[in-house]
Amino acid sequence: MAVVSEAPGLFLRKATGLVKGWSKFDAFLYSFMSVNFVTLGLFFAFSVLAFVPSGQILPALLISGVFVTFLVVTYAGLISVMPRAGGDYVWQSRVLGGGIAFVLAVTGWWFILWYWAPVYANILNVEVFQPLAAVLGLDGLTDFLAKDIGLFTVAIVTVGLAAVLVSLGMEGYAKIQKVCFYLGLAGLAVIFLVMLFGSRSGFESAFNQEASNLFGTSGNAYQQTIELGRTNNAGPIVPDLGFTPFLGDSLLLIPFLCFWILWPNWGATLYGEVRGASDFRRVMGGMMWGLWVTVAIAFVFVLLAAKFFGWEFFNAANLNYWATVYGFGDAAIPIWSYPPMLASFYFHNEAIQAIIVLVFGAWFLGWAGTLFLSSTRVIFAAAFDRILPEKVADVSERRHVPYWALLLMLVPSIVVSWLYVYTSDFATFILDATLVIAVTFFGTSIAAMILPYRKKRLYENSPIARYKVAGIPLITITGAITALFLGFNLWHWFTNDLYAVNNSTSLWFMASMYGLALVIYIVAWFVRRSQGINLSAIHREIPVE
Secondary structure (H helix, E strand, O other): OOOOOOOHHHOOOOOOOOOOOEOHHHHHHHHHHHOOHHHHHHHHHHHHHHHOOOOEHHHHHHHHHHHHHHHHHHHHHHHHHOOOOOOHHHHHHHHOOHHHHHHHHHHHHHHHHHHOHHHHHHHHHHHHHHHHHHHOOOHHHHHHHOOHHHHHHHHHHHHHHHHHHHHOHHHHHHHHHHHHHHHHHHHHHHHHHHHHHOOHHHHHHHHHHHHHHHHOOOOOHHHHHHHHHHHHHOOOOOOEOOOOOOOOOHHHHHHHHHHHHOOOOHHHHHHHHEOOOOOHHHHHHHHHHHHHHHHHHHHHHHHHHHHHHHHHHHHHHHHHHHHHHHOOOOOOOOOOOOHHHHHHHHHOOHHHHHHHHHHHHHHHHHHHHHHOHHHHHHHHHHHHOOOOOHHHHOOOOOOOOOHHHHHHHHHHHHHHHHHHHHOOOHHHHOOOHHHHHHHHHHHHHHHHHHHHHHOHHHHHOOHHHHOEEOOEEHHHHHHHHHHHHHHHHHHHHHHOHHHOOOOHHHHHHHHHHHHHHHHHHHHHHHHHHHOOOOHHHHOOOOOOO
């Protein structure tokens, strides 16, 4: 690999100052948490299945996993060629050019993650705080959390938590992730056992009793939930649990699933700090395990949910929640029917219910750092390449944390959270936040396709040069398939009202973020040129870690 040791003046300093603080297992945990089944899977993928009642979730899940596998192989290949902090930005800038890379990667990894802060906060609210307040009978807290001030308070907690986790450094955060991983799996095992050995009639009885005790419902709340679901959906609410791959509307579920399953490469920006990152098979294995262990968990959950909750009830409860959020219907209980909370009703014990909710909170805690951690390395890499002010590339001596980059995530996220809660239109502006990240991945897929031809010497000296199919570089093939898969999802997100993100106002707002990134790059180009620094020359070289 070509590096620049004889001309350190190109970069901010001779080496980044970051250290390799993560093992292969740490990288696997980050990938696993990035496609978090509980936070993103249950809330953003499995809660919307009723909107495609003719789709089949199991083949859709399998197809999604297969195509995301190509994304994993593509990113693992790029990491093994250039294992540097900054990921997408570094690869795109060295293959496609600095301007394109800065606009795509900085928008997708810096600006857009500000807008994910209230999304993370909402998940913390509906999966931890509201269920905990409900099972403990804290009606005043439940009411507070339903108000604007309650959500903003949770947002401040979320942003603060993410900042603290990142400030611990790579090694410190890895320790937190390990604890959360084992706690989360333990909680999931308990719930799965309840769902496996418990009966549907027993759950129906438990739900009716606890809905009455906690929320003051009367009558058969289980049947009321199903009837409300039928009314809210004006038709069937039971997606088919059959298994016919490529069956019509099953493909429509894939863009929903990609709100959750598309991110096993979320740690790609961190591989300058992972030991053995140049080992293609080792890197690929970590992300692949993160992806497919999650897919396996999802398969098991679907089968158990159909057995224990009843597939119609499960989908009706989720549909009714979204009906209350968007104002087109009602629900039997006033909060989201969070599956771990529902399963805990089987015990009829307030303390056990609270413990289960708290243990499942480990899934959020282990995931919360993803809000800022990956983004700080993209910001840092851009500063190390002299596009952003030099201060932004400062790294603390003790924990090797780029604190100024972290600050550039923290402060705007607080402002965004306030706007999200207290203004009526801002939530509409940020609907396309996920779409923008997919566009960044699309750009990286294109860079991967042409890497063997655009950077021939670098590619030929890398571990992936020996992997070819019919004489074509493997990374070119996987990059093309990944680009097609991302294009499929982007097309549906852009054009189909089903996914609720093809909003023209949001698209224009996101376009303004690209415009902001472009302005920053142009200003940096002229400023650095006046200082005798050639950004194009920097982007032809690879920094030393």
